Amino acid sequence: MKGNVIVGQSGGPTAVINSSLAGVFKTAMERGFSKVYGMRYGIQGFLDEQYINMSDYIKTELDLELLKRTPSAFLGTCRYKLPEIHEDKAIYERIFELLDKLDIEVFIYIGGNDSMDTIRKLSDYSLLTGARQKFIGCPKTIDNDLAITDHCPGFGSSAKYIATSTKEILCDAMGFSYKKKNVTIVEIMGRNAGWLTGASALSKSEDCEGPDLIYLPELPFSIEGFVAEIKKLLEKKDVVVAVVSEGIKTEEGKYVCEYAGSNSTDAFGHIQMTGTASYLASVVKNEIGCKTRAIELSTLQRAAAHLASRVDVDEAFNVGGACVKAADEGATGMMVVIDRVSDDPYQSSTGVYDVHRIANGEKVVPRKWINKAGNYVTEEFLDYVRPLIQGHYQPVMVEGLPRHLSIHMKNYDWSAPRGKK
């Protein structure tokens, strides 16, 4: 009789992070593990003994399908950095005591770079102490900045949402252009890697011009140069749409959003970005005097499960299952990766890779996939991304809205009024 699996979610959520959770659950049950526990709020909640038995929530195949279509972290997530082992052994002792208490054999953590760092530390500790648990990382990040894997689950769906929204924003802007110039600046997530920002160029097609300018955080950004480019474009056309990463920095290494006002930092010391587009829109308005609009896609770009890519949902599910399989076959301290088997037709498969070579490494857009002027992505970039946004996972619609699986509302009172008194 096999023991149990525990799975947690960490870092910023995505539209498909729960599809990986569904994959972990399904494969674990099929491979004969006794129970699948879910940590509430990642390792941070787990340290407080916050966990659930997943079977209490996933009782039917429909529940599993709903979970695949539910955005954000079903279990809750955290941004919690484990200390190095030599800095605080007690916390590791505590974690392994809890794991033993729950008869855990397999520990899976769904997350990005910071989460792979957690897997690395826990597997190192288990090797030092001879603990029985296997630790496997399940990649997840809309930013697509994890090393080694061809791409990350979560990225494709965000890219699809961003490209679709960019098309719709362009439609809207084009409709207003008579005898007045207008400039729209769209701000996209991605602190250091411009994968998502570049994905806005997928909107360029037979029925859409695509954005005029795209600025990735990989290259230094010149505010004056930006205004000059827009001025030049406005001589030829009335509607200009520029897409910028939230993380663009000037030559001096200062984030453009820092020019805008106050920002705060999170537990990892990352600056919380906001206001890059608003700031640039105000500069353009002042310098050129035309109508401007700043649009932040905000959390919707990571939460819009209603527009998830089928390739992404399916790959996220498969990657979750592959984590369990890898651990069951004896792997530990590894991350499951996606290998691109072929481009045309697109095919992928999963592999496993030593997490030490992944943790804290950051994959950015290569210089050769950005055009010479530094204000657009190349065709090669688009060829890389395009397969990842294909296909649609039709939401399960109830009363006109997508239905999700929720950990919060197990008992719904049908007789209660749905408005508020």
Added chain:
Amino acid sequence: MKGNVIVGQSGGPTAVINSSLAGVFKTAMERGFSKVYGMRYGIQGFLDEQYINMSDYIKTELDLELLKRTPSAFLGTCRYKLPEIHEDKAIYERIFELLDKLDIEVFIYIGGNDSMDTIRKLSDYSLLTGARQKFIGCPKTIDNDLAITDHCPGFGSSAKYIATSTKEILCDAMGFSYKKKNVTIVEIMGRNAGWLTGASALSKSEDCEGPDLIYLPELPFSIEGFVAEIKKLLEKKDVVVAVVSEGIKTEEGKYVCEYAGSNSTDAFGHIQMTGTASYLASVVKNEIGCKTRAIELSTLQRAAAHLASRVDVDEAFNVGGACVKAADEGATGMMVVIDRVSDDPYQSSTGVYDVHRIANGEKVVPRKWINKAGNYVTEEFLDYVRPLIQGHYQPVMVEGLPRHLSIHMKNYDWSAPRGKK
């Protein structure tokens, strides 16, 4: 042999304004009108003789289906206020000269309150001068603030997008709540009418708590009261989501967004709203000290055709057709309205109504559909809105993205690279 029809689009676009355009075109062709002209950029472009022959763009049934699924104004729109007849006769003479030159019998204007004002003036002028043209208004506004009609085409799709996005935003916020309080403030369009803001409450269902607080522009807003409500909620729960209209005003009659900084006004003297949520988030952050996030759904709430409501797309199409039918049967100076025939099951039909009784009248949310505390909508409100968000118009997906009909890109170069050099 019948003469021609001309149709224009005016004011802020919606996700289904082109479905009405498709309805006008189809009915006009079926009823034997010779040509359907489209004004570029409404009456403003028309005055410069900017128009197209719609048949040059809609050549197949598929084109018509794409048009129904294309957000924003296919023809382009304007915000252009005609002077009163006695103020500037010359402009009216110019318009009717152009109409005669194009052998126009029917003039249809798709728009909101300001557009109905245009229909009123043009039909008044035609009655004064005995001109042959019939003038019919086709209602369109996401704001749902037109009088007489049960609701407006465009509203249902925006409501569906807002409710869906609110669900997804709530999923995202709930996932981050461990040991830290967070407050999300979502800003929704609707200057004076809270229909869209209230629609966010549709998200409340078996799998979603819905927002905690909803503030409509119909009632005066107290910044101190708002902070106090949030403080009270944070004592009981970790995640608070408040939805506010862009147009909320304090007791003194000052827009909340005016506290935030500079704003501009458009040709009708309307203040351009921006920054209400950001301002309130900064107040909450200062007063309470918790993590806050401001989200503006921005233009996407009127442009997200990928999530249009089937009821809305179909009604918009029918209303467009009904405009042609009404004019063909001799009506002028009228607006087509939607009558709700039955609630359960939901059924509607079109009627016509004197535009003089509609123009510049504004329908706001009745006080009895807002709860006593003034911070939520009632069940009756939701019963009114719910039928309008039902059903889905599956986008025509090409390479993973919704395909639109575009007036701008008739000749696509297949051999050109789709990135940029």
